[in-house]
Amino acid sequence: MRSDTTGSWTPVALSRDLPAGTVIPARIPAGPIALWRSESGCPTASANRCPHRGMSLSHGFVRGEALSCVYHGWSYAKAGNCLRIPAHPGLTPPEAIRVKTYAVEETGGVIWVAMGEPSSSPMKLEGLLALRSLTAHAGIAAIEAAAGAKAGPEGLVEPAEGTEAICLLLSAQENGETLIHVLLRGEAGPAARIAASRAAESLRRKAEDLQKKGIAQ
């Protein structure tokens, strides 16, 4: 994977895990973000810190087209500007009060966030179904060793053996952990999706075991 991540896309979550009107915590190389989807379905990535008192905005809530902080209810638009300060209902919040926002793209059931100005679109995941995300207490090298395949430049691992036709989209997290988005080839019914989820869990166990034994340093 690239070490310089400025301008490149990070796969932060699956579309299915961010319904309209919700906010979730996520992480990009710049730090934690509040990833939220407005009622109308638009995804936004905001820095995870309310400029008022520093509360994590991922603890907040989405009402209509705005993200609100759970602490004092300050709410922010998709562009990051402050829309409302409930304790001062007559005040139009000054332009200076804003949270940083990042570019977001949603493709193939995956939500990607970029720092800076990305020069291209995120990779297409054609013929792949975004199944579930899980976090491994293992680095990318250990996961590659467990899968028997190397990650491509954008973090896609296609395991060598036919492990339920799953692919893994990897994103390095802090503390040596790795976020794994599990992707499944082709159309699959419930039984195949459950089998793929279990295969991914086995692969995670194997990777964490390798990590613990220090084989894949």
Place this chain on the structure above:
Amino acid sequence: MKLYDYILSPSCYKVRLMAALTGVKLELRPVDFHPGAEHRGPELLALNPAGSIPILEDGDLLLTESSAILVYLAAQAAPEWLAGSKPEEAARVQQWLSFSGRLTASLGGARLHEMLLRPGDIGALQAQGIAALRELEAGLFEQAQRGKRFLAADRPTVADIACFPYVALAPDGGVSLDPYPTIRLWSRAVRALEGFIEMPGIHRLHELKPEPTVETGDA
């Protein structure tokens, strides 16, 4: 019905939550769990020699163990919260009721260690808590593939109420909930239920209420 209750106890909250969701009125008898350790005093040990709360008194009936109390409330007031006649559903309810005991031991143990300085191996408690959360995450994912939004069925049951509080309070024990997207969706579904009530550390979904408006003027 009288509940021997402690506001910060997730197990007591299970009973308060179940009662609120099923419209049962409870008389609350506060127990000085901390720092008084009243649950280990003579009056409460006479009711429950195990020295645990909640304890539910209904006339001559005395019940301990939160899962048993949940089943009692549901059977009294809202049988749809119990397993139906399908064998798998009945088994799943039992599976997650048993599992809830592991949540209490692991995530609950870590929370007591961090909040009330109870002795214990915090690293081991947190690791057991993470293992339990992973199991719950996978279980909920699989249920979703079967078209079911809750642990045992496509409707909430006593199993969901038994598991919800210790999961929602995992961060109190230093265990992050960030890595579990399916648990997050389930937690939202529980908090969106009609009649849901809060406890300290578990808040309602503010977005379900309209935006509060204040008279403008002297802002």
